[in-house]
Amino acid sequence: MPVTRTQAVLNGERLALTRTLSQVENNTPEGNQILEELFPHTGNAHLIGVTGAPGTGKSTLVNQLAFDYRHPPEGTKPPTVAIVAIDPSSPFSGGALLGDRVRMQDLAGDPGVFVRSMASRGSLGGLASTTAGLVQVFDAAGFDIILIETVGAGQAEVEIASLAHTTIVVEAPGLGDEIQTFKAGILEIADILVVNKADKPGADNALRALRNMLSLTQPEKNVVMHHGKMMSTEEAPAGDAEPDQEWVPPVLPTTATTGDGVAELIEQIAAHQQHLKTSGGWILREQARLKNEVGNLLQEALHQRWNSSIPPADYEKVLDQVVSRQISPRRAVDKLIKGAGL
Amino acid sequence: MGNSQTKIRVLIAKAGLDGHDRGAKVVARALRDAGMEVIYTGLRQTPEMITEAALQEDVQVVGLSILSGAHMTLVPKVIKMLQKQGLTDVKLFLGGIIPDEDKSELTKLGVDGIFGPGTSTQLIIEDIRKACQ
Ligand SMILES: Nc1nc2c(ncn2[C@@H]2O[C@H](COP(=O)(O)OP(=O)(O)O)[C@@H](O)[C@H]2O)c(=O)[nH]1
Ligand SMILES: [Mg+2]
Numbered sequence: 001m002p003v004t005r006t007q008a009v010l011n012g013e014r015l016a017l018t019r020t021l022s023q024v025e026n027n028t029p030e031g032n033q034i035l036e037e038l039f040p041h042t043g044n045a046h047l048i049g050v051t052g053a054p055g056t057g058k059s060t061l062v063n064q065l066a067f068d069y070r071h072p073p074e075g076t077k078p079p080t081v082a083i084v085a086i087d088p089s090s091p092f093s094g095g096a097l098l099g100d101r102v103r104m105q106d107l108a109g110d111p112g113v114f115v116r117s118m119a120s121r122g123s124l125g126g127l128a129s130t131t132a133g134l135v136q137v138f139d140a141a142g143f144d145i146i147l148i149e150t151v152g153a154g155q156a157e158v159e160i161a162s163l164a165h166t167t168i169v170v171e172a173p174g175l176g177d178e179i180q181t182f183k184a185g186i187l188e189i190a191d192i193l194v195v196n197k198a199d200k201p202g203a204d205n206a207l208r209a210l211r212n213m214l215s216l217t218q219p220e221k222n223v224v225m226h227h228g229k230m231m232s233t234e235e236a237p238a239g240d241a242e243p244d245q246e247w248v249p250p251v252l253p254t255t256a257t258t259g260d261g262v263a264e265l266i267e268q269i270a271a272h273q274q275h276l277k278t279s280g281g282w283i284l285r286e287q288a289r290l291k292n293e294v295g296n297l298l299q300e301a302l303h304q305r306w307n308s309s310i311p312p313a314d315y316e317k318v319l320d321q322v323v324s325r326q327i328s329p330r331r332a333v334d335k336l337i338k339g340a341g342l
Numbered sequence: 343m344g345n346s347q348t349k350i351r352v353l354i355a356k357a358g359l360d361g362h363d364r365g366a367k368v369v370a371r372a373l374r375d376a377g378m379e380v381i382y383t384g385l386r387q388t389p390e391m392i393t394e395a396a397l398q399e400d401v402q403v404v405g406l407s408i409l410s411g412a413h414m415t416l417v418p419k420v421i422k423m424l425q426k427q428g429l430t431d432v433k434l435f436l437g438g439i440i441p442d443e444d445k446s447e448l449t450k451l452g453v454d455g456i457f458g459p460g461t462s463t464q465l466i467i468e469d470i471r472k473a474c475q
Contacts, residue, residue, distance in 0.1 A: 015428045018400040026348050094349070095374035101395060102384035108391045115398050119349070119379045 005030075006037040009141050014114070017141050021116055024133040035133055038140035043286070045082075045139040046273055049161045051152040051189075052170030057196040058149050059085065059103035060256035061170060066113055067106045068262050069145055079144035080112040084134050086127075086150045086160070089119040096120075100149060114143065128159040129296045132289075135163065161189045162292055165285055166272045168192045168265075171210060173202030187213060190249050191272050198253035198261060210251050247275050310336060350378045350474050351401040355387040357420075358410030365437060365459070366407040372463035373405075373470070389419040397427050402474050408438040413448070421452050433473040435466075 008016030020038075023031030050058050050065075066081045085100035096119035107113045116134065120127050131148065138146050150160045152169065161167045169190035174197070187193075193214065195206045250268050254261035276282035318335055321327045327335070354370045356363045363385055370380045381399045383391070396404050404424075408416060413436065424432055433454040440448070440456050448456065455469050 014397055018397055022400045089379075090374060093375045093377045095377045096379045097370055097374045097382060098379065099382045099384075101381060105384065105391075108394060115395075117381050117399055121349075 006034050009034070009038060009137065010041060012142055017114070017137065018116075020137050021134055024137055025118065025130055027130070031133070035136060038137060041140040042136045043139065045135075045143055045146045046166070046269075047135060047139075047146050047148065047164045048269060049148045049150065049164030049167040050170060051150045051161055051167065052172075052194075054151055056170045056172040057256045058151075058170050059100040061194070061196055061254060061262070062100075062147050062149050063104040063106055064254075064256050064259050064262045065147060065266065066104070066145075068259065068266055070107075070110055070112055078112060080142065081107075081114075082138035082141075082143035082146045083107075083113070083115045084118055084131065084138070084146065084148045085115065086118045086120060086131065086148070088151060089121050094121075114138070128163070129293060129300065131160050132163055132293045132296075158189055159292075159296075163289060165276060165282065166191045166269055168194055168269075170194045170196050171206055172197040173200050173206045191247065192265070192268050193249055193251040194254050194265060195251065196254050196256050199255045199258070203253060207251055207253060214249060214251065247272065247279075247281075306337070310339060314339075350403065350470065351381065351399060352378050352403040352405055352470065353381045353383065353392070353396050353399055353401040354405045354407070355383045355392045355395065356385045356407045357387050357389070357392065357416050358408050358412050359386060361385060362409075363407065365409075366405075369405065369407075369437060369463060369466060373467065376467040376471075378467075378470070389416060389423050392420055393423040393427055393429070396424060396429055396432055401432065403433045403435065403470055405435045405437060405470075408436065408440075411439070413438070413440055414444060417448055417453060418451055433470070435470065435473075437461075437466075 003011070005016050005020060009020050020031065020034050024035055025031075048065075050062055052058055062083055062085070066083060069081050070078045072078050083104070085098070085104075087096060087098050087100065089096040098117035098119060100117055101115060104115055107115060118131070118134065121130070135146055135148065148160060148164060167189050169187065169192075171193065172195065187210075193210050195203055195210065197203060252261060252265055252268060254265055256262070273282075276285065315336065318327075318332045322329055322332045352373055354366050354373075356366050367382070370382050373380045381395065381401060383395050387395075392404065392406065404420070406417070406420065417434075417436065421434065424430070424434070434452065435455045435457065436448065436453055437457045439459060445456055454473050457466055457469075
């Protein structure tokens with residue numbers, strides 16, 4: 001009997017893997033079937049999100065991270081690394097120019113690395129669930145570390161970040177984007193903050209600015225630091241970590257082009273993983289992640305089902321009634337959902 | 343949303359040691375504007391790197407830009423390696439300066455199209471679309 005594609009993916013066959021990634025990305029019935037079969041084999045990888053504004057050096061940093069993971073000190077077995085690099089699709093043409101590989105040349109020829117570029121294509125929930133699907137395929141295929149690069153510009157990235165166990169937010173001096181990032185709420189999702197391009201003037205300022213902002217957004221953690229654990233027991237949900245075990249996001253300088261600071265970053269990533277595992281946070285994140293994914297898929301499926309249940313003419317009719325102010329938008333939704341009395 | 347959707351995915355690679363990729367970038371942008379997903383890999387790609395990227399990105403099309411004159415050594419290598427990886431259905435297009443006397447040989451080897459300097463991007467888009475049907 002020939003090996004099934006699912007089995008081939010589990011065996012680490014690259015052709016089967018890449019074809020499966022496409023099936024999942026294209027949301028085909030075959031892709032969904034394979035995902036179904038792969039899912040029991042997931043849950044072993046460490047998922048690391050890398051997000052930040054364009055040009056901060058995310059791809060260069062991901063290249064260096066993966067390279068260092070693959071070249072550990074003598075005597076240590078290097079983990080295998082998968083990379084999902086996501087860039088926006090053009091809203092006009094639907095096409096995309098995916099250039100992250102240009103910065104990842106050091107990984108060429110290493111059979112323990114697999115780099116996959118992905119365009120954001122359409123919608124928010126859609127992108128998040130597609131990314132989750134790709135990550136599950138890599139996880140089942142046995143990759144130890146999965147790096148997910150996204151452009152940090154809004155809600156979509158926050159959603160994708162929530163996929164990861166560890167989220168790294170990358171800043172760089174001279175882009176004037178500290179405030180923008182702050183606004184997008186991206187600082188709150190950071191487990192580790194990186195000021196990349198530490199070789200450039202202004203890096204120290206950026207480091208300082210970030211540390212200040214962090215102390216503003218995480219006052220309870222400062223209280224813990226200053227006055228011991230009694231002060232913030234209220235913040236900790238029952239069964240969660242002891243307050244003094246709370247993770248305070250470190251702010252680290254890196255120079256991705258030379259690799260300076262990347263060893264320290266890898267240490268902090270490992271420390272964060274360790275923290276999650278000992279504090280119970282790992283399980284909480286797994287739960288939140290999967291709940292999120294089910295939510296996204298459910299939303300998609302319901303929308304899909306509703307869409308195919310309503311004749312376009314009826315939809316138009318109700319819209320016309322709203323436009324001519326016969327009925328309110330809320331009443332329109334009511335009608336459309338019930339499908340009756342149009 | 344929820345529907346299956348397929349996009350033409352194209353790898354654009356610049357092979358050989360010469361150092362500029364203006365033409366390749368123009369083509370990459372034109373293909374994006376035609377709705378394709380273009381994976382751009384940059385300069386100085388060896389046949390090994392091109393094949394590895396084509397596999398990892400699961401592209402239907404590889405567009406290879408060669409200005410160095412090394413096409414008669416590079417292209418057969420790329421074709422052989424693609425086949426070895428099982429990527430027998432990938433279409434291969436060449437851009438750059440390819441002398442007429444080499445063209446029929448390259449076509450025989452399995453090259454799906456050759457675009458000389460000054461080829462309109464519209465024609466390139468149409469040929470790629472046709473090859474992917
Ligand atoms: N000086 C300096 N330049 C860097 C560093 N990291 C990345 N770059 C450069 O910044 C530019 C954007 O890098 P890229 O990784 O593509 O950024 P991304 O858009 O965030 O993925 C490239 O020209 C890189 O060479 C760094 O640590 N120092
Ligand atoms: Mg990038």
